[in-house]
Amino acid sequence: MSAEIRKLLVMNAITSVVTVYIGIFVNLYIWQENQRIADVSLYNMAMFVSWGAAFAAAAKLLTRFSIRLPLCLSALCGGAAFFYLMTSHLDNRTLWIVLLGLPVGAMFGLAQAAQNLGVALQGKGSEFAPYFAAVHIIVQVVSIAVPIASAKVIDGFGYGGSFALMLAFLALMLVVSARMPRIRLRKPEDPAEARRFGQFGARLAFGRPGARWIVLSLMAAGVFMQFQNLFALLFTFSVTQNKLLIALLNVAYTLSSLLGLWLYRRFRSGEMRWLWLGNGLLAAGFLIALLQEPAALIVSNVLTTIGMFYFSTVWNAQQFRYIEFAGAASQASFLVWRECILIATRCALLAMTMSLTRLQGVGFDTIVGITIACMLVIPLVQSKAMRALQGSYPVQASPEAPSPVGS
Numbered sequence: 001m002s003a004e005i006r007k008l009l010v011m012n013a014i015t016s017v018v019t020v021y022i023g024i025f026v027n028l029y030i031w032q033e034n035q036r037i038a039d040v041s042l043y044n045m046a047m048f049v050s051w052g053a054a055f056a057a058a059a060k061l062l063t064r065f066s067i068r069l070p071l072c073l074s075a076l077c078g079g080a081a082f083f084y085l086m087t088s089h090l091d092n093r094t095l096w097i098v099l100l101g102l103p104v105g106a107m108f109g110l111a112q113a114a115q116n117l118g119v120a121l122q123g124k125g126s127e128f129a130p131y132f133a134a135v136h137i138i139v140q141v142v143s144i145a146v147p148i149a150s151a152k153v154i155d156g157f158g159y160g161g162s163f164a165l166m167l168a169f170l171a172l173m174l175v176v177s178a179r180m181p182r183i184r185l186r187k188p189e190d191p192a193e194a195r196r197f198g199q200f201g202a203r204l205a206f207g208r209p210g211a212r213w214i215v216l217s218l219m220a221a222g223v224f225m226q227f228q229n230l231f232a233l234l235f236t237f238s239v240t241q242n243k244l245l246i247a248l249l250n251v252a253y254t255l256s257s258l259l260g261l262w263l264y265r266r267f268r269s270g271e272m273r274w275l276w277l278g279n280g281l282l283a284a285g286f287l288i289a290l291l292q293e294p295a296a297l298i299v300s301n302v303l304t305t306i307g308m309f310y311f312s313t314v315w316n317a318q319q320f321r322y323i324e325f326a327g328a329a330s331q332a333s334f335l336v337w338r339e340c341i342l343i344a345t346r347c348a349l350l351a352m353t354m355s356l357t358r359l360q361g362v363g364f365d366t367i368v369g370i371t372i373a374c375m376l377v378i379p380l381v382q383s384k385a386m387r388a389l390q391g392s393y394p395v396q397a398s399p400e401a402p403s404p405v406g407s
Helices: 003-034 037-061 068-087 093-122 125-177 191-195 202-206 211-239 243-266 271-289 294-322 328-353 362-392
Strands: none
Touching: 003 037, 003 068, 003 093, 003 125, 003 211, 003 243, 037 068, 037 093, 037 211, 037 328, 068 093, 068 125, 093 328, 125 243, 125 294, 202 211, 202 328, 211 243, 211 271, 211 294, 211 328, 211 362, 243 294, 271 294, 271 362, 294 362, 328 362
16 A cells, blocks of 8 residues: 555544544443433434535535645544533533534544545555455454443543543544645546536536446445444443443454454455355344344344445445546545435434334334345445446456455
8 A cells, every 4th residue: 555545544543543432432421321212313313414514515625625624623523522522511412412413423524534535536446445454454453442441441530531531532633634645636637527626516426337326335335334333332232331341342343353354364255245245244143133132132243243344345445446537526526425325324224213212123123124125235236336337447347355455
C-alpha cells in the first residue's frame, strides 16, 4: 500500500478506538436506564440521519478543501458529543437521546466521508482489498483492547472517567488530522463532468454498467448490516450487563473474527464463494438467535462476526472496484449516494424495531426473516453487477479472492 493509504489507516486506527467505545458503552449507557429497545433504536436512527447529512456535507467540503478539514470537524463533533454526555441531564429522555445521536452521527459521517473518498481517490484496484482487510484487523485488535480497558476505567472512575479518556483520543485525532495527505476532489478537465462537479447527482453516481444491481445490493445491505449491528449488541446485553463480561465476550467475538481471517488466508478461493460463505454464516447466526438461550445468543454473535468479516472484505472491495476507473466527480457522487442508500435502509430497519419490547415474538421473527432474505439477495445481485462491470473493464473484475494483506 502507498504511504498515503497507510496514513489513512493510522487515522482509521485512532477513530476506531472511539467508534468501538461508542458502539458498546454509549449504547449500554442508554440501554441500562430502562432496557428499552426503542431507546437504542431511536439513538441509532438520530445518529444515522446526522451521519448521512454530514457525509454529504463533507463531500461538498472536499470540492474546496482537503480531507484534513472534515477529519478536524469530525474530532470536534465527537468532543461535543462526549462533553454533552458529561454535562447534560434533560428531563425529556427522547430529546436527550436525539441530541446525543446528532453529534455522534456527524462525527462518524465526516470521518467516513474523508476516509472513503480518500481511499477512492488515492487508492488503486490492487490496494482496496488489502486496505479493507487491514481496516478489519485494526478494528479487531481495537475491539479486544478498548472494551477491557474501558470497562476497567468505568469500574474505577465511572462513565465520566471513560468519557474524559475518549476526549483525549479525539484530541489526538485532531492533531493527526493536520498531518493527513492533502486529498481533495479536483475539478475534472472534461467539460461535461466539470459542469456537474460538486452536484453529486444520481445519474453521475450510477451511470455505469451494472448500476441497478449495485443499488439493489446497497438497499439489501443496509437492512442486514443494521440488524447485525444492533442486535449483536442487544444479544450481548441480554446475556449480561456486567461491563467486564461484556468486554470479554467482545474479545471472544474478535478472536472468532481472527479465526475467519486465518481461514481466509489459508484457503484461496473465488471472491463470490467467500461472499456466499459469509452470508451463509450470518444467516445461520440469525436463525440460532431465535432460540433465545444465552448460549445460543453467544454462538449467534460468533457466527455473525466471522460472516461479517468475509462479507465486508469482499463486498467493500467490489464496491470500490466498481468506481475505480470513474472520474473523481463520479466517484464522489457514487459514495454520497452509497452512504445515503445504506442509511435510508438502516433507518427503515430501525423503524421496524421501534415497536419491539422483547427479542422474541412474531414481530422479531418477521424482522429476522426480512433480514435473511435481504442478505441472501446480495451475492446474487453483486455477481450480476461485477459481471456487467467486467464486460466494460475486464481488469477490474478479479475472479480470485484478493489477499487481505498487502504492502
